[in-house]
Amino acid sequence: MYDSKARYVRSLFSKVPLEYDLLLGLLSFGQDRKWRSFVVEQAAPIADSVVLDVATGTGLLAADFANAIANNGLVVGVDLTLSMLQTAKERVRQRGLSGRTDWVLARAESLPFRENCFRSASISLALRNVSDARLTFREMARATTPGGVVISLDFARPPNRVFRLFYYDYLLGLFPIFGRIVSQAWGRTLSYLGRSILKSRTGTQIATLMIEEGLSDTRPVPLTQGIVYAVYGKKHS
DSSP states (O other): OOOHHHHHHHHHHTTOTTTHHHHHHHHTTTOHHHHHHHHHHHHOOOTTOEEEEETOTTSHHHHHHHHHSOTTOEEEEEESOHHHHHHHHHHHHHTTOGGGEEEEEOOTTSOOOOSSOEEEEEEESOGGGSSOHHHHHHHHHHHEEEEEEEEEEEEOOOSOHHHHHHHHHIIIIIHHHHHHHHOHHHHHHHHHHHHHHHTOOOHHHHHHHHHHTTEEEEEEEEETTTTEEEEEEEEOO
16 A cells, blocks of 8 residues: 555656656756766676666666667566656657566565566665655665665765755755746646755765665765765675
8 A cells, every 4th residue: 555655756756757857857957867877887787687677757767778788688667656657668669678678567665576586776866755765775685686786876965065055046946936837747746856855865874774774885976066876785695
């Protein structure tokens, strides 16, 4: 059964799937492609990899993984929101990558997969949206093969105070205004995203969660002035 946060997140994002990629570009200052490339590089998929992308949204990271593997590999994208998965499936089809992807409607905290079946598991810009981050990492680690990589990429609070002041004004002021110009749904979603980023975990806190769930060699890496942190760790062999 969905809890109140899961219902709220699903309601928000079910109304903006077609515009989500534009939304992400605005929120990331156009840096999101570089961030996804870093995640794929750290996961280091090989030709026949089977990889998992949790909270896949419109499938941007899943498509990047699909480009990095051969036709005998597979990327499985999981999301809570059906309309997001439908958008992901169509956009990946348009890129000719349908044969390397599959889509599953499920919660991050309850992945419907057996143990040790994915070479890597990622969650991109969505850890703030799950109801239980610890359980999410536990599930991702459970589904990953020994020696595999678990990666979180998420928005954070930039360490530079001057930049942070500018960024916070953008998040809480201009960004929701942009949204309301487009639609009421956009306005609500962008307002939520700004507030959630102000409450986001630090890279070190995310790394600590990973360690507590049995992952090793964890490393938090700030990207784009610390707007986001990529945090990754390995499952014990």
